[in-house]
Amino acid sequence: MAKHRQKVTVSDIAKRAGVSTATVSNSMNGTGRVSETTRVKVKQAMDELGFVRDYTAAKLRTGRSRLVGVLVQDIANPFYGEFSASFEAALSQEGYLPIIANIGENKERQSAMIAEVIAHGVAGIIVSPSSNTEVDDLERAFAHEIPVVTFVREIENSDFDFVGIDDYRCGELAAKQFLKDSHSQFAVIGGLESSSTGRLRAKGFVDTLHKAGIPDHCIVVKQGPQSRGFGRESAVDLVDAHTTFTAVFCHNDIVAMGATAGFLSRGRVIGEDLSLIGCDNLPEACIWNPPLTSVETFSRFVGKIAADIIISRINGDKSKRRTVRLKPELIERQSTFPVTG
């Protein structure tokens, strides 16, 4: 095992290579003009001494850093897992690394974590805002001139760049599938009115049913968090309350998973007694029981695009607000089926 060595600094390299610290810095950053021979000498000195640069010192001096703050509801949700993997890949290709924090639906923690990542000197922040977030809550970053990109959930009337899915269309696609299958009584489970995704997915669903002449009393809506637990409880509650419906639209696949289990616990089998549609099309959805009909929301694209936008903002892009809304696609599987008779 190697000895613990003293930290090797730019000035050590400078001495070893017989040049100034300025030249070492220019050489490793590709700035200024450095002759080819000097560059080689510097490189060699670095290798010999085992130099590891200190971004911390560089950040202090320049104000620039290669860290990006990532604030998500819950990294354990596979949607965010896929998102993060894709985001991290794009980021690291450009020499950046993510600092990740879970914030749930907790606005106070969101504010605290924004302050925290700023204190750590991030060059930018991407955030899937907690429900009820208003412009002011993310304001602090602007005061520090740190670019902010929102994703998945949009903050209306804000200057924040946004990348996500057309959530209204998600609900619309689900409703159209159910109408095609001749359903006439419906339930919606999950999604918070206080988040754009919750509001818009439900609205797209309900509006589309209304347009098809379905009256309000044939649609029951259970709003709530995007968790397995909420999906399960809601399913049980609906059955126990003798609510009648044959088609269930879940806010996302995690909720759908909970609901599937909840219905099963009350003897209602998805794909036989009930049709069910989720949202996100998680990789596992195709082997669920039954294989889940779900609306694809392209987590990996969202991650890639979010990375592209934040990097361009970090690099000084001052153009006006950018919003990207991907078109969702419904993937039909065996959890939905036509009503017969």
Next chain:
Amino acid sequence: MAKHRQKVTVSDIAKRAGVSTATVSNSMNGTGRVSETTRVKVKQAMDELGFVRDYTAAKLRTGRSRLVGVLVQDIANPFYGEFSASFEAALSQEGYLPIIANIGENKERQSAMIAEVIAHGVAGIIVSPSSNTEVDDLERAFAHEIPVVTFVREIENSDFDFVGIDDYRCGELAAKQFLKDSHSQFAVIGGLESSSTGRLRAKGFVDTLHKAGIPDHCIVVKQGPQSRGFGRESAVDLVDAHTTFTAVFCHNDIVAMGATAGFLSRGRVIGEDLSLIGCDNLPEACIWNPPLTSVETFSRFVGKIAADIIISRINGDKSKRRTVRLKPELIERQSTFPVTG
């Protein structure tokens, strides 16, 4: 929207509060002795001016930081998602934040990312090592006196703390279940010989079968990466090669998912034609088709314990190597069933 303000520094606070910078620093860090009245004055000045401390400057001066590097194979794997959520929660409670990087099975990227997080000044590193990783590959961190904790995959004969599961026992549990169900021909899919998890899970499985008198020619082993794709391909290959077996042990649930789909594409239905056991007991496993029998590997506990260990090391704990191997538990569901006749 607030004006872009100048950065507020400790010396601004000092001026505003009518004290020295030393007093401001002591006041916010709880170091030295500061009178109650002074502390209040300083706090007030910070609030008025909107002070956000700069950890970067503090790190440069003290050498201490509140960032931890997290290197995983793939954050999109729900096992690592659950792990990270739990790890981040425990970490942030102590005022630390994770920098996350995916490294896959790429040793070069692993080395590069270790250097990278060190350059970013992390206080510690936790890593689930790429296959074939040797002590030397993680050595660099020690040279910088940065504590390293390995998880999931163990590097034998190393000084690195380790937290993970008893992988040999995972294989043993799966084998015992199959034997109890009277199977006599077996397949193993996934897991690399060059990683401790791959090697030990397979070994535990095969050893247990041997002990029960099962000859080698009744066990086929398909080693490979822990991916859906490998699971799918292997399943197809096994069927196409007319290999006979009724019981399949998959390295983890992700591989099991791919294998399930692969077998299905060749007309072999898990739970009817074949018994299958996965590893990790992902939250979704209970609603798969069929509900998956899986060995629980306690991702959340692993995350919590990893956080506890790295924090104690950061805080100067110099005691000898710590290894934690959690006992796995088999959760029986409908993907396994007794052979009849």
Next chain:
DNA sequence: CTGAAAGCGCTTACAG
């Protein structure tokens, strides 16, 4: 209990 000053490791005008 408080203040003045040095220094962490970089980068960057500036002068050569």
Next chain:
DNA sequence: CTGAAAGCGCTTACAG
């Protein structure tokens, strides 16, 4: 193309 020196925002002996 290169070098000497200042300074980023903190913390920490040290002197009072």
